[in-house]
Amino acid sequence: MTNENYLTIKENGDHEIIIKKSRFIASLARTTSVDEAEEFIAATSKKYHDATHNTFAYTIGLNDDHVKASDNGEPSGTAGVPELKALQLMNLKNVTVVVTRYFGGIKLGAGGLIRAYSNSVSEGAQAIGVVKRVRQQEVIFHVAYNRFDEVDHFLKQKEIYVAKIDYGVDIAIHLFIDEHDQANLEKALTNLLAGKVTFTNGEKRYNELLINAHNYHEK
Numbered sequence: 001m002t003n004e005n006y007l008t009i010k011e012n013g014d015h016e017i018i019i020k021k022s023r024f025i026a027s028l029a030r031t032t033s034v035d036e037a038e039e040f041i042a043a044t045s046k047k048y049h050d051a052t053h054n055t056f057a058y059t060i061g062l063n064d065d066h067v068k069a070s071d072n073g074e075p076s077g078t079a080g081v082p083e084l085k086a087l088q089l090m091n092l093k094n095v096t097v098v099v100t101r102y103f104g105g106i107k108l109g110a111g112g113l114i115r116a117y118s119n120s121v122s123e124g125a126q127a128i129g130v131v132k133r134v135r136q137q138e139v140i141f142h143v144a145y146n147r148f149d150e151v152d153h154f155l156k157q158k159e160i161y162v163a164k165i166d167y168g169v170d171i172a173i174h175l176f177i178d179e180h181d182q183a184n185l186e187k188a189l190t191n192l193l194a195g196k197v198t199f200t201n202g203e204k205r206y207n208e209l210l211i212n213a214h215n216y217h218e219k
Contacts, residue, residue, distance in 0.1 A: 005178075006062050006093040007211065010129030017123060019116050021104025026124030028097045031058060034066050037096040044098040052103040055117060057083035058096035064088065074101075078113035086121035092130070097121050131208040136176040138163065138202030139186070143171050147193060154192060160185065161207060176207055 014027040027044045031037040037058040045054040053072045057080050060066040069080030083097055099120045108116060143151050148171050155162055155175065166172040177185050186199050 004062070004135040005132060007091050007130055007132055008094050009092065009125055010131045010208075010210065013124075013128040015120070015124035015127040017116075017120055018104075019112070020106040020108060022106070022108070022116070023100075023102040023104065024116055024120040025100040025102075026097055026120040027100065028095060028121075028124055028128060030094055031060060031096040032094050034058075034060055034068075037066075037068075040096050041098055044100070048100040051100045053079070053101040054098055055079035055083065055101070056096065056098045057081070057087060057121075059084065059087050059092070060094060062093055064093075074113060074117075075110055078110050079117045082114045082118040083121045086118045087125075090122060090125055090130070092125060095125075097124070130211045132211050133206045133208055134178060135204060136161070136207050137179050137182055137204050138174060138176055139182060140172060140174050140200045140202050141189065141197050143173065143193065143197065145171060151189070151192065154189070158185070158188075174202065176205075179204075 008030055009028050012029040014025055016023060016025045018024070025048065027040075029036075029040045031040055037060060041054075041056045041058075044056075048054055053074055055070055055072045055074060057069040058067065067084060069084040071077070071079040071081075079099065083099055087095055087097065099117050151173070155173075161176045162173060163176055164174040166174075189199075190197055
């Protein structure tokens with residue numbers, strides 16, 4: 001089965017760096033189709049229509065199914081491709097970036113441009129935040145009120161995402177779990193509750209886990 005989990009940016013945003021008086025503004029957006037990517041590029045280029053360059057790169061699909069890069073007048077290979085490589089090195093999916101440059105009067109040279117455009121993307125993504133989108137199964141089960149505290153403690157220890165708790169005759173717990181972890185979790189809860197529990201599958205959906213600098217490379 002194809003792994004449907006992937007990394008992307010937390011939200012749309014922008015980030016500016018200044019290198020030798022040139023302004024580099026990285027505008028990043030989540031995009032899930034080529035049309036969305038092209039619309040974002042057009043809108044951002046219009047917003048910064050007075051800039052020296054509006055370079056861009058995008059990667060669409062979980063296997064980099066559609067990629068594109070443009071130097072927009074910068075020397076060939078010094079802008080768009082380094083931006084695309086920066087996205088790929090961070091393993092980001094379904095992201096479009098436009099890096100806008102306002103020339104500050106000092107030439108950077110090919111190597112300097114490559115570093116500037118690459119760093120604009122990586123620093124921009126880190127400033128906005130990176131999330132891991134995880135496709136998970138909703139599991140619903142019921143517990144008696146006098147067993148809730150130990151179940152709640154168990155789920156917190158396991159860092160299981162609890163989406164909702166309904167209080168009625170008993171307590172209904174709605175949690176989300178990776179599909180490959182579901183059987184083990186249900187077995188552990190069955191043991192904890194001495195077999196007095198049944199599980200129902202709910203919806204499948206993507207949940208998002210924020211990835212910080214400390215655990216980024218583990219993902």
